[in-house]
Amino acid sequence: MNLCFHSWDERKEDSVSPQVNTENIKQIVIRRATELVDELIQLRGTDTPPFLAEEFAPLRNISKIERIDLGDLDGVLVRSRDGYVMKINAKHHPLRQNFSCAHEIGHTLLDELLSHIPLEDNEYRGGSAISKRDKERLCDRAAAELLMPGHIFGDYLHKLKLSIESIEVLSNIFKVSMPATAIRVQELSKERCRIITWKRWIRSKSEGFFQYKTKQPACYTYVRDPSALLKAYQSNESVRSYKLLEIDKVSKRYLIESKAFGNSENRYVLSLVFLDR
Numbered sequence: 412m413n414l415c416f417h418s419w420d421e422r423k424e425d426s427v428s429p430q431v432n433t434e435n436i437k438q439i440v441i442r443r444a445t446e447l448v449d450e451l452i453q454l455r456g457t458d459t460p461p462f463l464a465e466e467f468a469p470l471r472n473i474s475k476i477e478r479i480d481l482g483d484l485d486g487v488l489v490r491s492r493d494g495y496v497m498k499i500n501a502k503h504h505p506l507r508q509n510f511s512c513a514h515e516i517g518h519t520l521l522d523e524l525l526s527h528i529p530l531e532d533n534e535y536r537g538g539s540a541i542s543k544r545d546k547e548r549l550c551d552r553a554a555a556e557l558l559m560p561g562h563i564f565g566d567y568l569h570k571l572k573l574s575i576e577s578i579e580v581l582s583n584i585f586k587v588s589m590p591a592t593a594i595r596v597q598e599l600s601k602e603r604c605r606i607i608t609w610k611r612w613i614r615s616k617s618e619g620f621f622q623y624k625t626k627q628p629a630c631y632t633y634v635r636d637p638s639a640l641l642k643a644y645q646s647n648e649s650v651r652s653y654k655l656l657e658i659d660k661v662s663k664r665y666l667i668e669s670k671a672f673g674n675s676e677n678r679y680v681l682s683l684v685f686l687d688r
């Protein structure tokens with residue numbers, strides 16, 4: 412999840428009253444993100460990716476984007492009467508900076524929506540009805556929509572066919588990191604699939620891989636060496652194998668394609684699990 416910080420000195424006090432609940436807020440922000448993509452396509456006259464986050468800035472009253480060292484933070488959005496100033500961590504990989512920038516644009520969409528919620532609806536206005544965690548997730552979701560617009564990304568995926576190599580190609584075309592691209596593939600693929608990220612696990616009595624930071628399946632999975640994952644980890648090739656996994660309460664041997672990315676301590680293996688093959 413994107414790590415960012417926000418400050419503001421002024422909030423708009425105008426108000427109309429949409430039906431407010433967290434699911435509605437999510438739907439509206441995502442719809443606004445898709446409208447923003449349409450606006451950009453109109454403006455530039457082409458829907459050819461990549462959609463760089465900076466291209467959306469002029470459409471969102473962002474007066475300046477500064478790239479500076481922000482320590483552990485991904486981005487900072489400073490709100491003022493004259494618009495937004497966005498600060499992005501220059502120390503991060505360009506693809507991560509692109510996503511951070513899009514995430515902050517997501518905050519501007521959320522801001523706009525919250526500013527239209529009536530004053531009497533204090534719970535929502537103050538934002539307490541949406542947890543900070545939910546807000547961050549929502550802005551990540553909006554960022555994915557901006558950088559990988561559903562219908563366009565879906566078309567590219569369909570033409571390329573579902574594979575771990577296709578995810579890599581899409582990551583290059585849309586200028587988004589492999590993990591973020593993989594999540595989008597999982598969401599938009601016509602063929603059902605699941606992405607699993609594996610991290611290396613080395614202890615005195617055991618070496619292998621553990622499943623890292625996935626929402627589903629929630630269970631902790633450990634794969635001891637030797638394995639197809641190790642083979643992928645030690646090469647730069649994709650490796651096909653069958654693996655016994657429990658996914659959505661279905662336990663069976665799934666066909667998976669695995670490939671390693673990143674270097675040294677940041678190296679990880681991404682597996683694409685074909686749920687119906």
Ligand SMILES: [Zn+2]
Nearest residue numbers: 413415547550
């Ligand atoms: Zn944020």
